[in-house]
Amino acid sequence: MSRIGKAPITVPAGVTVTIGDDNLVTVKGPKGELRQQVAPAMKVKLKDGELTVARPNDEKENRAMHGLYRSLLHNMVVGVTEGFRKELELVGVGYRVSNSGQVLELSLGFTHSIFLELPPEIKVETKMERNKNPLIMLESCDKQLLGQVCAKIRSFRKPEPYKGKGVRFVGEQVRRKSGKTAGK
Secondary structure (H helix, E strand, C coil), rough: CCHHHHCCEEEECCCCEECCCCCEEEECCCCCEEEEECHHHHCCEEEEEEEEEECCCCHHHHHHHHHHHHHHHHHHHHHHHHCCCEEEEECCCCCCCEEEEEEEEEEECCCCCEEEEEECCCCEEECCCCCCEEEEEEEECHHHHHHHHHHHHHHHCCCCCCCCCCCEEEECCCCCCCHHHCCC
């Protein structure tokens, strides 16, 4: 039995969970509303403020989906109550960031600025302080969407191993390589 899959999800006060006929689970809370289509083989039940996911048998595919859907539903409940937050920092000389509404403008050492339109579900905040790396703070109730947007921003200039320049998560350790002069 999956240790993750069999763990029940406690639904806090102020959060409503509805399970449709076609296994469409809707979670509504103070931070927003999320929907997830669950595979028809999985049985989702809400009883006494606890959400449980059960599988029909021990086939490999059902075992994999058991833990997956339990984790997705748990992330939905946490997202609508607390929300998720990620911080990215720009490391490099002349790297800048600013936002106007949902449009993020990045200057990452290219000849042009990069403009990225963010989805309306994501709240963005940028911080530029003297003698500190520029920061991008992203907040959302949808963990999946937040991770996807962070990956997109990071893909514009990944941290390189020689000088460590690029877009990285706050606190991320980049493995550094020694240059060609270190071999002599």
